[in-house]
Each structure stands twice: as structure tokens, then as C-alpha cells.
Amino acid sequence: MxxxxxxxxxxxxxxxxxxxxxxxxxxxxxxxxxxxxxxxxxxxxxxxxxxxxxxxxxxxxxxxxxxxxxxxxxxxxxxxxxxxxxxxxxxxxxxxxxxxxxxxxxxxxxxxxxxxxxxxxxxxxxxxxxxxxxxxxxxxxxxxxxxxxxxxxxxxxxxAYPGYDETLAPVRDPAAIEAVKARYAIRGDYFLYLGTLQPRKNLARLVAAFASLQLVPTLVLAGKRGWLYDALFTQARRLGLEGRVLFPGYVPEKDKA
The missing domain is CATH 3.40.50.2000 (Glycogen Phosphorylase B;)
Structure with a gap:
């Protein structure tokens, strides 16, 4: 066939x-x-x-x-x-x-x-x-x-549930980890979201919940800008989260694992 x-x-x-x-x-x-x-x-x-x-x-x-x-x-x-x-x-x-x-x-x-x-x-x-x-x-x-x-x-x-990416695996080399973090200006531990920045991803609720926490790692919202994304940047500024919420943009495959 x-x-x-x-x-x-x-x-x-x-x-x-x-x-x-x-x-x-x-x-x-x-x-x-x-x-x-x-x-x-x-x-x-x-x-x-x-x-x-x-x-x-x-x-x-x-x-x-x-x-x-x-x-x-x-x-x-x-x-x-x-x-x-x-x-x-x-x-x-x-x-x-x-x-x-x-x-x-x-x-x-x-x-x-x-x-x-x-x-x-x-x-x-x-x-x-x-x-x-x-x-x-x-x-x-x-x-x-x-x-x-x-x-x-x-x-x-x-x-048919989606599978997983076999090319992604935990990285054990501390130097490699720190090099990627430095490339995106990430310091210390962090929470990571990886995906397109769109309202339908419920990121506004994530940012609001993160704002209520004290002494927690950085929140990294990584991904390309999708439709109607401006409100997310406005929300982070309004909540005084500059420096605590990072928007590094699209992350290429080589930096994902």
C-alpha cells in the first residue's frame, strides 16, 4: 500500500x-x-x-x-x-x-x-x-x-497518546548545565515551562500563583511568542516579578537536554 x-x-x-x-x-x-x-x-x-x-x-x-x-x-x-x-x-x-x-x-x-x-x-x-x-x-x-x-x-x-522524545535525557555534566543556564541568564534553581506562550496554556494562573510564593527559585517561561502573549508580560510587570520571571524566548533542541 x-x-x-x-x-x-x-x-x-x-x-x-x-x-x-x-x-x-x-x-x-x-x-x-x-x-x-x-x-x-x-x-x-x-x-x-x-x-x-x-x-x-x-x-x-x-x-x-x-x-x-x-x-x-x-x-x-x-x-x-x-x-x-x-x-x-x-x-x-x-x-x-x-x-x-x-x-x-x-x-x-x-x-x-x-x-x-x-x-x-x-x-x-x-x-x-x-x-x-x-x-x-x-x-x-x-x-x-x-x-x-x-x-x-x-x-x-x-x-493514541503521544510518545516521548528519545533524544531528551537527564544531563549529568554540571559544567554543561551551568553553560546553558548562563546562556539564558538563569541563576540557581528554577521552575521551567517550555512551550509556546499563549493564553490557552493557562500561564496567567501560573504567574499569579508564583507571585504569591516567597523565597522560591526563578520561574522560566521559555518558548516562542504565540498569539495574545502581551498580557503575560504585562501581568509579570504589574506583579513586580521582573528578575524573578524570565522570558528567554524559543529554546533550540540542543539546549533542551
Whole structure:
């Protein structure tokens, strides 16, 4: 069987959660001892060292890549099945299509998303939930949300919990630890949050709780700035937490472990 995979998110220059999920899941699939063939679709040519030896198909297009360019590819040269690791199924797709839905947080916390982003997520996820042959969900909560809000039959959803990154492990070298801390101006012990800075991550509550504590380590909120992040910086200043709450920005893979 020829299985196509939307690998467009797997080669992001600064990967976050969904991009890491996509990359590592594709790498694991390619490593299987399987009779299936895999074809990977990209917006641009991927780095040679990411998926070496893979059947990579860069298909560039300026806008609406998923619904326009990927759909056109599906119409002209369809694989037997298509897997989309993140929410959005192209308008044209094989009957055997599988999509991962990570969460429906935009329905529970609409105030935490810009309205354009909320509308896009709602429409694209609703479409994928209806049109895909089967869905993967990251949790039982997401499975229940799909059934409740979009009427997706429970039998159509399989919960597959995300794995862990095998490249991350405790660092035992004190000098290496101190070098990374110095690079981000971190002194002593610290609490760490690592992820995109967005209201939906509930970071405002974390900062408020941290402000109530005395004589505790530094709080490091590491990650790229997402939508509506300004309120978090304002809150930290208002609570007088300059120097106690650090925002080092995006952390590259080499500094995570």
C-alpha cells in the first residue's frame, strides 16, 4: 500500500508541539519493517538529513497549500491512503484518510484565540472530523469533545497518546548545565515551562500563583511568542516579578537536554 503523509509541519525551522509530533511520528513510521511505501508531501524541499531516503514530494504553492496544491496532487497522483498529523484534511483526498485531532481548546476557551484563528480551527477541524475515514485523538477528552461538539461517532475515533522524545535525557555534566543556564541568564534553581506562550496554556494562573510564593527559585517561561502573549508580560510587570520571571524566548533542541 502506498501511504501519503502531509509532512509540511515536520520540517519547521523552529518546531513546537505539533511539528515535533509530526516529525517523530513520521520518522518512526519510516523505520518500521513494513511492506507499505510512504510518500511525504512538503511545501518546500526538506533538509536532506531529516528523512533520508524517503520518497519526498515538495509541491510549492503560495497560498492555501493544503486545500489547493495538496488537493491537486491528490487528484492527479493519489496514494492509496493519506495521513494528516495535524487537523486539516485537504478537500480532495483518498477515501482512506486518517487525521490527528490534537484538541478542541478553541471551543472551550474562545477568548484565548484570535477570532480568525478560532474560525479557521473550527471550520477545518469540523471538516476533517466529517470527511476523514478515521480520526486519531491525543486524549479521551478530545475524543469526547469530537463526539459532543461535532457529532463524530465514537467508533470513528481512536485515542493514541503521544510518545516521548528519545533524544531528551537527564544531563549529568554540571559544567554543561551551568553553560546553558548562563546562556539564558538563569541563576540557581528554577521552575521551567517550555512551550509556546499563549493564553490557552493557562500561564496567567501560573504567574499569579508564583507571585504569591516567597523565597522560591526563578520561574522560566521559555518558548516562542504565540498569539495574545502581551498580557503575560504585562501581568509579570504589574506583579513586580521582573528578575524573578524570565522570558528567554524559543529554546533550540540542543539546549533542551
Amino acid at each position: 502506498l501511504i501519503g503523509i502531509d509532512a509540511s509541519r515536520a520540517v519547521a525551522a523552529r518546531p513546537t508541539g505539533i511539528e515535533t509530533y509530526s516529525r517523530q511520528l513520521i520518522q518512526a513510521l519510516l523505520a518500521l519493517d513494513s511492506s507499505h511505501q510512504f510518500r511525504l508531501y512538503f511545501r518546500t524541499a526538506p533538509p536532506a538529513d531529516v528523512f533520508p531516503g524517503a520518497d519526498a514530494r515538495p509541491i510549492s504553492f503560495p497560498r492555501l497549500w493544503t486545500h489547493a496544491r495538496l488537493s491537486w496532487e491528490m487528484a492527479r497522483r493519489p496514494p492509496d491512503a493519506l495521513f494528516v498529523p495535524a487537523h486539516v484534511l485537504p478537500l480532495v483526498h483518498p477515501r482512506a484518510s486518517l487525521v490527528t485531532i490534537h484538541d478542541l481548546g478553541y471551543l472551550h476557551f474562545p477568548q484565548s484565540h484570535p477570532w480568525r484563528q478560532r474560525l479557521h480551527l473550527d471550520l477545518s477541524t469540523r471538516w476533517s472530523a466529517r470527511a476523514a475515514a478515521h480520526l486519531l485523538a491525543d486524549s479521551e477528552a478530545t475524543k469526547a469533545d469530537l463526539a459532543t461538539h461535532y457529532g463524530t461517532p465514537l467508533a470513528k475515533i481512536t485515542v
